[in-house]
Amino acid sequence: MPIVALFVAQTSRLQIPALSAVTRAPILRLLLSSCALAVGCFAQVGSAQQNTIEIDDSVRRGFDAVLNDPRVVSALAELKVREPEAIQEQFRLTEIPAPPFKEDRRAAYFLEQLKARGLEDAYLDAEGNAIGVRKGSGDGPLLLIAAHLDTVFPEGVDTTVQLRDGRYYAPGIGDDTRGLAAMLSVIDILNDSGIQTEADIMFAGNVGEEGRGDLRGIKAIFRDHPSIDGFISRGPHHQWRHR
Ligand SMILES: [Zn+2]
Numbered sequence: 001m002p003i004v005a006l007f008v009a010q011t012s013r014l015q016i017p018a019l020s021a022v023t024r025a026p027i028l029r030l031l032l033s034s035c036a037l038a039v040g041c042f043a044q045v046g047s048a049q050q051n052t053i054e055i056d057d058s059v060r061r062g063f064d065a066v067l068n069d070p071r072v073v074s075a076l077a078e079l080k081v082r083e084p085e086a087i088q089e090q091f092r093l094t095e096i097p098a099p100p101f102k103e104d105r106r107a108a109y110f111l112e113q114l115k116a117r118g119l120e121d122a123y124l125d126a127e128g129n130a131i132g133v134r135k136g137s138g139d140g141p142l143l144l145i146a147a148h149l150d151t152v153f154p155e156g157v158d159t160t161v162q163l164r165d166g167r168y169y170a171p172g173i174g175d176d177t178r179g180l181a182a183m184l185s186v187i188d189i190l191n192d193s194g195i196q197t198e199a200d201i202m203f204a205g206n207v208g209e210e211g212r213g214d215l216r217g218i219k220a221i222f223r224d225h226p227s228i229d230g231f232i233s234r235g236p237h238h239q240w241r242h243r
Pocket of ligand 1 (some may be wrong): 148175176209
């Protein structure tokens with residue numbers, strides 16, 4: 001069931017009416033790798049803009065059922081309560097520089113966080129992606145949720161988070177560090193809410209999204225895991241304000 005999509009939407013503070021990334025429908029094989037593409041796609045769901053993606057009624061009903069499930073309602077509320085923790089995690093991630101082709105330190109930290117949340121088999125793949133799978137109840141689809149580790153800022157740039165006039169600033173604090181922190185929140189809330197997903201969920205911090213990285217991380221994941229049924233690419237918060 002598409003529970004996780006709702007969480008992901010919630011953690012980006014975007015109300016997405018229906019998003020169907022967990023079913024087996026071919027349309028959901030969203031091979032959208034860059035955050036820009038994914039954001040454009042997801043953010044226009046249900047809107048009146050051009051390129052609106054039509055959501056099948058059966059998928060919409062599935063979403064409504066999940067959204068109204070009391071366990072989901074309470075888990076989403078708990079996410080809001082825990083937002084300060086997620087922000088602190090975002091700061092920790094931000095302050096580990098991850099220039100293009102030099103994401104290894106941040107990848108190692110993200111891997112640790114996956115393992116600490118019960119994904120003991122999490123690993124770094126040959127490309128440098130940090131990947132952990134949260135098992136479903138069995139026989140379900142395989143859903144990939146990813147956010148990219150790399151930032152556009154070169155080596156040597158100070159990524160210390162600074163508070164000025166009530167706002168936090170740092171190179172790369174949004175794109176896509178927010179997505180990484182949101183993913184960890186999703187794992188936490190799944191673990192603590194007792195919600196069992198049908199899908200196996202593959203959480204990935206992927207390398208090489210920006211510029212010359214040419215999506216090398218996400219390409220490697222799809223090359224290595226052809227059985228992926230659905231993909232949610234987590235973009236940074238500011239890019240999701242399309243509604
Ligand atoms: Zn990005």
